[in-house]
Amino acid sequence: MEIVVIISLVIGILLLNRPVTVLCQRLYTRHQFKRFIARETFYHSVVSRHFRYYNRLGLEEQRKFLFRTYLFQHAKNFHYIEVEPSAEMPILVSAAAVQLTFGLDKFKLNYFDDIFILRDDYHYGYYSRPFMGHVDQTGIYLSWDNFMKGISGQTANCNVGLHEMAHALAYVNFITQTEEDRHFKKEFPNFSKVARPIFTSMQQGEVRAKNLLGDYAATNYHEFWAVAVEVFFESPVAFRHELPELYEAMACVLNQDPLNFISGSTTIIRRPEAKKISEETIASSAKEAL
Numbered sequence: 001m002e003i004v005v006i007i008s009l010v011i012g013i014l015l016l017n018r019p020v021t022v023l024c025q026r027l028y029t030r031h032q033f034k035r036f037i038a039r040e041t042f043y044h045s046v047v048s049r050h051f052r053y054y055n056r057l058g059l060e061e062q063r064k065f066l067f068r069t070y071l072f073q074h075a076k077n078f079h080y081i082e083v084e085p086s087a088e089m090p091i092l093v094s095a096a097a098v099q100l101t102f103g104l105d106k107f108k109l110n111y112f113d114d115i116f117i118l119r120d121d122y123h124y125g126y127y128s129r130p131f132m133g134h135v136d137q138t139g140i141y142l143s144w145d146n147f148m149k150g151i152s153g154q155t156a157n158c159n160v161g162l163h164e165m166a167h168a169l170a171y172v173n174f175i176t177q178t179e180e181d182r183h184f185k186k187e188f189p190n191f192s193k194v195a196r197p198i199f200t201s202m203q204q205g206e207v208r209a210k211n212l213l214g215d216y217a218a219t220n221y222h223e224f225w226a227v228a229v230e231v232f233f234e235s236p237v238a239f240r241h242e243l244p245e246l247y248e249a250m251a252c253v254l255n256q257d258p259l260n261f262i263s264g265s266t267t268i269i270r271r272p273e274a275k276k277i278s279e280e281t282i283a284s285s286a287k288e289a290l
């Protein structure tokens with residue numbers, strides 16, 4: 001008799017485990033969304049000032065972008081090294097990650113709890129050349145002046161925020177496997193089918209292929225991936241013109257195409273006020289925003 005009760009209990013727990021987890025997640029997301037709504041205007045003002053990508057999205061997508069930015073930021077500890085912290089910094093860094101993963105389901109880059117913001121170029125390990133950013137098992141590192149140059153478009157094809165987030169995305173999917181996105185993992189081999197031969201041609205001695213990705217992309221396949229991400233977002237027209245198959249493969253693996261919304265640029269006219277949003281709207285918006 002006892003054994004029957006124990007087996008029934010175990011089966012009951014197993015059956016209920018998933019629905020209970022899903023319910024808890026849903027309630028938590030709703031709670032977070034309420035908090036986010038109160039800060040949405042501020043997030044919008046910060047992100048819209050610096051992200052052309054964001055300004056090209058429709059109203060609903062902008063809300064999704066900001067909510068993801070909020071969730072990403074609140075899932076991380078930000079550390080500031082020799083740089084004066086500001087409220088904008090963690091929002092803008094989070095927004096860079098959200099831009100990269102906007103077409104994917106998983107966007108928190110779980111594994112990385114810590115993000116380090118340094119003032120400018122720095123030395124790391126035994127490397128002689130200075131770093132603008134890097135990713136290792138201790139966290140994501142970014143130099144603030146280079147990050148800002150990247151998002152303001154001052155440096156052609158160079159966006160250190162997107163570059164380091166691209167390394168982090170590969171890291172959580174393939175190295176730690178702590179936040180695997182089903183679509184990304186499924187499509188990455190198809191991306192590599194197109195990308196590997198291009199990468200190899202860029203490496204081979206005398207006949208080294210030159211293209212808009214530049215020499216640094218030929219360093220190793222990790223750098224090729226991160227540089228290709230930067231150029232994909234920074235110069236999509238030139239990228240598609242020069243390397244059309246690679247552009248398509250990148251759009252496919254990231255599940256987004258920056259050229260799709262360039263022609264249909266939209267501007268925010270009004271934003272819903274926090275206090276006017278009902279409980280019902282919060283529940284459905286919280287669901288849609290993810």
Ligand SMILES: [Zn+2]
Binds near residue numbers: 223
């Ligand atoms: Zn790199």
